[in-house]
Amino acid sequence: MTIEAWLTDRTAGTLGPQAGRVIHVLARAPQFASYSSAREVAERAGVNVSTVVRTAQQLGFDGWPQLREELRARFLTSVSSGDLTPGPAADPAAQTLRQDAHNINALAAPETLDAIRATARAVKAARRTLVISSGSGAGPAHILSYLGTIAGHDIQLALGSPTTQAVQVARLEEGDCLIAVNVWRLTRTLRALTRLAHQRGATVIVLTDLRSSPLAEDADHLIVTPVEGIHGGPSLTAMVATVQAVLSELSDDDAIRSSGHIQQMWEELDLMDDQP
Incomplete structure (x- = not known):
């Protein structure tokens, strides 16, 4: 059974x-x-x-x-x-899609939307933003950093060794922003670096799947996303959707111009092979 x-x-x-x-x-x-x-x-x-x-x-x-x-x-x-x-x-495929749809629908709660908007405002106001994560959280963290940079924001990704991450977090100060992305198990490194960023006066944003996460103690803004999958492991679909929602809040005329400049640079460097 x-x-x-x-x-x-x-x-x-x-x-x-x-x-x-x-x-x-x-x-x-x-x-x-x-x-x-x-x-x-x-x-x-x-x-x-x-x-x-x-x-x-x-x-x-x-x-x-x-x-x-x-x-x-x-x-x-x-x-x-x-x-x-x-x-x-x-039907695993159909069950997965239904579960992911359920997880995403849960993000529409007013509290979650408020936290997403507050996160976007913090990134806009920050001099620079550092994104840290570990394990499965690296995927959403990479998406946030990459697309946020294209939109013209100074968003750096720190996913190297703990010592490398520590060096980058140690450079944060008041006026900077740290986004910590955590899924399921919490590493001591991620916990310590989040606390260090808070102590240094940076605005701390935590994107996690558990409201009672120890990371919440140092968070100025907390976004909680469901990660339930159908086979015991987590599904990151809702967390990626949350990242996309933050990015949509970052989108404005400056972001559109920045994206256009990036696209023009790619063309000038002949980096793409997708033209007819």
């Missing part, structure tokens, strides 16, 4: 909408849930901790630790057996 089927069997349609949101997190992100605290699950589900505890009890467990233990055992069993899909008739 898959995790989703197991949860469905235990709930039997008796849970309310808040508990249903907890069940959705458990079913769609079992790897995350099986190693997370009740607070972290509550943050991901958009409910309070007591709702997570009550949901565990409604499922027949004494509390969250007992449910988490059972969930972890079932997740590890599903990994070892290779059974990570909802069933034999599953």
Whole structure:
């Protein structure tokens, strides 16, 4: 029995909408849930901790630790057996697109839109912006830096060794901006560099998947994006969409002129081979 089927069997349609949101997190992100605290699950589900505890009890467990233990055992069993899909008739491509669409729709919340707009204003006002990340977050970080630079903003990407990143962050000061992109596991390096940027007076923006991330302690602006995938791992689609939303807020007449100058330079250097 898959995790989703197991949860469905235990709930039997008796849970309310808040508990249903907890069940959705458990079913769609079992790897995350099986190693997370009740607070972290509550943050991901958009409910309070007591709702997570009550949901565990409604499922027949004494509390969250007992449910988490059972969930972890079932997740590890599903990994070892290779059974990570909802069933034999599953359509992974269609399921992925539906889940990504759901994740993106969640970004339309007023709080998220306000944070996206505040991020764009901070980048516009900054003398320079440094983007740091690790692991899966490097993809969205690269998109933000590359397209933001084409739009005429001084956005540098620091994805080298920890020592190289530390040198770049150490140069930040008041009037600069740091954007830290984090997905799932948080490295000590990323945590320390974000704190260093805050201490140096830079405006700190955090783009992450968890509202309770330790990075939030040093963030002037926090953007939380869902990353639930269908096979236990994260999907970065919503995080890339968030980056695109920030870039759209950065778009103005100056950005259009900058992009035009870049395009003209490419033509003059004969860099492209896409002309008829």
